Amino acid sequence: MSIPIPSPSAPSGPIAIIGAGLAGLACAQLLARAGHSVHVFDKSRGASGRMSTRRGTDAGAHWQCDHGAPSFQAHDADFRAQVRSWQEAGATAPWPGRIGLHDGERLRLQDNAPQRFVGTPRMTSPAAHMVRGMQDMPDPVRFQWQTTVEPLQTAAGEGAGWTLHSPEHGAAPQRYRTVLLAVPAPQAGALLEAVAPEAARLARSARMRPCWSVMVRCAGPVPMAVDGCVVEHSPLRWIARDSSKPGRSGPETWLLQASHSWSEAHLEDDAQTVTAALLQAFAQLGGPSPASVQATSHRWRYADATQPLHVDCWWSPAAGLGLCGDWLHNGTVEGAWLSGRSLARAVHAAGQRHAA
Template sequence: MPASRVLDDLLPRRSGPLPRVAVIGAGMSGLALARVLTGAGFGVRVLDKGRGPGGRLSTRRSAEGGTFDHGAQYFTAREPLFRTLVEAWVAEGVVAEWHGRIGTLTRGAVSPAKESERYVGVPGMNAVAKALADGLDVRFGARVERVERDGRAWRLTSETGEDLGLADVVVAAVPAPQAVPLLAGAPALAAQAGSARLSPCWAVMARFEETVAVELDGAFVEDSPLSWVARDTSKPGRAPGERWVLHGSPEYSAAHLEETAEEMAPKLVEAFGKALGRDVRAVEAVAHRWRFAMPSPPLETPALFDPALGLGACGDWCAGPRVEGAFLSGVALARRIAER
């Protein structure tokens, strides 16, 4: 089955007047929801503050022309629906299995990790979001600041005061702290979202002239300011070179949250050298702060929704961390909206 039909055909197609749905956020969760409801005949519009789809399914270009997956590093596929979609993406070349050598790194000591199927977007992680967004009504560069009652509908307004239109149902598919003000019309949902906790993550995109000599392509790092490192160029479909992504641990990232990117880049490159047990020198190192990176822990509810008010929220902070959790949260909320 083509990947486009896996979600488009998930629910029976409706006819007649249907609620207008506005989705705030074009990450995995929001796009999955929009794809399912659009396939069922709903009028869905996605609004995102960024320049393209993806959220943490993000890929950035290096100064020398290569790319870095500086957000989500890979994903697994265990739930049957998501696995079906991933298999269709693999057949279409959107996704490939990453056969990198994965292990644990502790001050120069290397040990292998448990074997697991790990998938990545091709040629970057944002390829997954682009595939989901294809054919949807998505507007980028639109940061929604207010969601207010206007008769029986909701009016969305941007941070610049621009009227972004009316919707009967509004979904906040953004990190929980950003969802809270958007759910002000449903105080109980806003309180639930406010109880979610998300850890930050400093990410560094580092390029080296010489190959980093370690028998691993990705590693969970212990006893270090780092939690994860990955040889990005070991992933399928990437340009050649020696490019690594370094993720700070939640504790270290929180402790240094308000430092500048220029301050953080050399610190995490130095931590990488200590984890390897030798000095390393990057010819390029750029840091990016993910203020809301990982739910700790998630709410353990598929999604939030008030059918009477027509307000809801979804994301990995609801159903569970990682890309698959975000996907399942979006699909779960789409089903609830369709039932309404």
């Protein structure tokens, strides 16, 4: 895959990236390929953020379900090239699922549904592939998991820069001249409030909405004529036969996603109540009887950037502070990747100007 920035001599000091979703990974990858030393921090046990997969067992039988982004599209030429390279590595495949629209009364198949891709064998696979690639570089990107950066502070003394703290590990030993946040807008806003009010205001201007998801394991095939379906006039907005995606094994599994407005209205409800309500809504669409399935719910407090900023990224060379993520672009997996790359280019260009 082409790298659209030349490889310079690496500037002094590592760059810290907070967040190892697709935006943070794309940013880290491009900066590392350009010769920068990069340290990535994430509060989770691994990479991928909202492109996520839950795995479990029911009475000893293994199941899995992509409970964040169920699929993604690729329009931009550079992102298509990235998707092709994931495909060559076996980490991604097109999902030839039958896609429909249920208007509350009847179900219609969509003839010209756009091409959708999924991670294989699970949605976290593209991110895992990227992490492996970055660990194999001559100057490997350093990943630190289970590290919730909080607070972010300006360092005292000469050269200033930033210090990172986390409840898990205390203060990071290293001081960073450049810190890049690749986290959802509300989390960026909270981290920046005290140290970078202008950037915090920008983050606060993006709207992100919640989504309750339910992962359903069925006793047998559900006789619906679709594998994925947009739903209207229901608590649900999207249902998908997760086990129809390429590379999956195990029981028939469905993902149910509640609409934004339903999720907001029921944000603080307990998981059991939510699961029962969404299984009932699924049954009304032709899904199995709630009593016949196993189900697990997950609440995404910040699922979708419904009012993204369409600015690609934000970067202050003076502060050594940058922001990337789906909410700065167009609110999609593709947008997150493009935003991360855009920030990497801006940071790299600033380093070159500084060196000149």
